[in-house]
Amino acid sequence: MSDAVLDALARALRLDDAERAHLHDLARAAGTSPRRRRKPAAPQGVRPNVQRLLDAMTDTPAAVINGRTDVLASNALGRALFASLHDTTTQPPNHARFIYLDARSHAFWDNWDHAADDAVALLHAHAGRNPFDQDLTALIGELSTKHPTNASTVVAGAPCSSRRAKTVGAVSPQLSQLCEPHLQESVICLPVE
Structure with missing residues (x-):
């Protein structure tokens, strides 16, 4: 077309x-057929100069996140702020997995529905760009089977919140409110592809 x-x-x-x-x-x-479209697996990390840049940011939490919401790298403050996300045996740490499968996420996000809607929008946008991504398929399968009440949200893209009807979102900076009593500010999350 x-x-x-x-x-x-x-x-x-x-x-x-x-x-x-x-x-x-x-x-x-x-x-496009899956055979022609398949790309080699993306590296699970960042180049050393990107990590050095993150580490140089000592006054703000920072992270690099891909379209599947995997945390590819972060600085010390980013790891400290998102300690519960990084406290996992599954590597790399993944925001969608944390939001949907870890009960601590409800206490972490001030507006859990908003965080869940954003994760779904990012996953759907990534699926549109990379429909044959086997890691994404595996992640959605895991989320659907391990948290069946939210399976329709992740797979079909039904928003968690009645206020938000979009299921495909632009990947752009946004403010996410965290429920961390010692923080008085919002955190800017910058997803990257």
Whole structure:
């Protein structure tokens, strides 16, 4: 399907920029076979110079997160702030897994529904860009089987919160409120692809 047709469809459906990009990703994926589309597994980490940059940020928590919400790297304050996320035997630590499968996440996030909706939007956007990502498929399968009450949210993208109807979100900086009594500020989470 041509970009012009997809753009016309997006206009008719009144899609925003994130939804339009997702539509283009889905159309591209539909015309690609899994054998041609498969990419080598992305490295589970960052280059040493990126880690040095993170470590140089001594006054703010910082992390590098991929489209599956895996934490690829973080600085000391990031690891301290998200200690319960990093306190796992499954590597790399994963925000979606923490949100859906760890009871501590409800106490950690000021608005758990918002955090869960954001995780779903990120996973759906990543699925649109990389529909044959086997690690993403495994993650969604794990979330669906280990937390069946939320399976429809993760797989179908139904928002947790009645206030938020979007299930595909633009990957952009946003403020996430944490329930940490010793923190008086919000934390900026910057997901990267």
